Amino acid sequence: MNSGILKAMIFSFKRYTVHDGPGIRQTVFFKGCPLSCWWCHNPESQDVKTEAAIRENVLDGLSFRQEETIGKVMSVQQVMHEIEKDSIFYDESGGGVTFSGGEPLMQHKFLIELLGGCKDSGIHSAVDTSGFANTTIFKQVAEKTDLFLYDLKLIDGTEHKKYTGVPNKLILQNLKYLNQAQKNVIIRFPVIPHITDTAENIILIKGFLLSLENIRKISLLPYHNIANYKYEKIKMSNKMKAVKAIPKQDLTALKKEFEDIGFKVSIGN
Numbered sequence: 001m002n003s004g005i006l007k008a009m010i011f012s013f014k015r016y017t018v019h020d021g022p023g024i025r026q027t028v029f030f031k032g033c034p035l036s037c038w039w040c041h042n043p044e045s046q047d048v049k050t051e052a053a054i055r056e057n058v059l060d061g062l063s064f065r066q067e068e069t070i071g072k073v074m075s076v077q078q079v080m081h082e083i084e085k086d087s088i089f090y091d092e093s094g095g096g097v098t099f100s101g102g103e104p105l106m107q108h109k110f111l112i113e114l115l116g117g118c119k120d121s122g123i124h125s126a127v128d129t130s131g132f133a134n135t136t137i138f139k140q141v142a143e144k145t146d147l148f149l150y151d152l153k154l155i156d157g158t159e160h161k162k163y164t165g166v167p168n169k170l171i172l173q174n175l176k177y178l179n180q181a182q183k184n185v186i187i188r189f190p191v192i193p194h195i196t197d198t199a200e201n202i203i204l205i206k207g208f209l210l211s212l213e214n215i216r217k218i219s220l221l222p223y224h225n226i227a228n229y230k231y232e233k234i235k236m237s238n239k240m241k242a243v244k245a246i247p248k249q250d251l252t253a254l255k256k257e258f259e260d261i262g263f264k265v266s267i268g269n
């Protein structure tokens, strides 16, 4: 494949992150996601096209409107150049790069090229994914990925479709594949009030995960509403606007529930 002609829509790079995998990392955010989760904290990542956003600032009583464009078309070489800027930090901290979004597998050819580039440069790679992708493509990505940060939201298919816009058959299937292939996986469970944190869903999540004997790490992500301003910025409707954030300490009992059945649990990363 000629990576010189491959392009992808990227919307952000976050340097020196410590919550998206081991060590000090750089997170690359792909734009575009086939899901539309009610609680999405990166709503600007959902549309694969560039979009305009308005930022309003007040300074000394005067208000300023600033327009910005979210999303930029980039080549593999340009993205690798950004990633390699922090190689010294990856080496010293046991870190690397995390591909997030949006859904990075939506632009899978580009992602696979980047993962190959990371392998060639000895950079640890993590893919933060919803798992919603064709299984053949998913396996190609898995071959080159060191760590998956894998979202698991709702086990009931009808509920999943209602709150994310897509069914979960592929998501569960791809996670079963990662388990069979003994890949390195950390489950990310967004704890969303009255949606994913119901007793029924937690029983189903625990049962499903216990059937995957090689996956025993889970991160509980408490719902937060700090993304509310982003919905306003891009003029997108926000179904969760009035929902209160869950303080981290409120997840202590849930953490223990997972620990009691043999999981290594973290909260908030």
Ligand code: SF4
Binding pocket: 033, 034, 035, 036, 037, 039, 040, 041, 042, 043, 045, 046, 101, 102, 103, 130
């Ligand atoms: S999968 Fe992630 S990026 Fe996509 S809509 Fe859901 S929360 Fe947002």
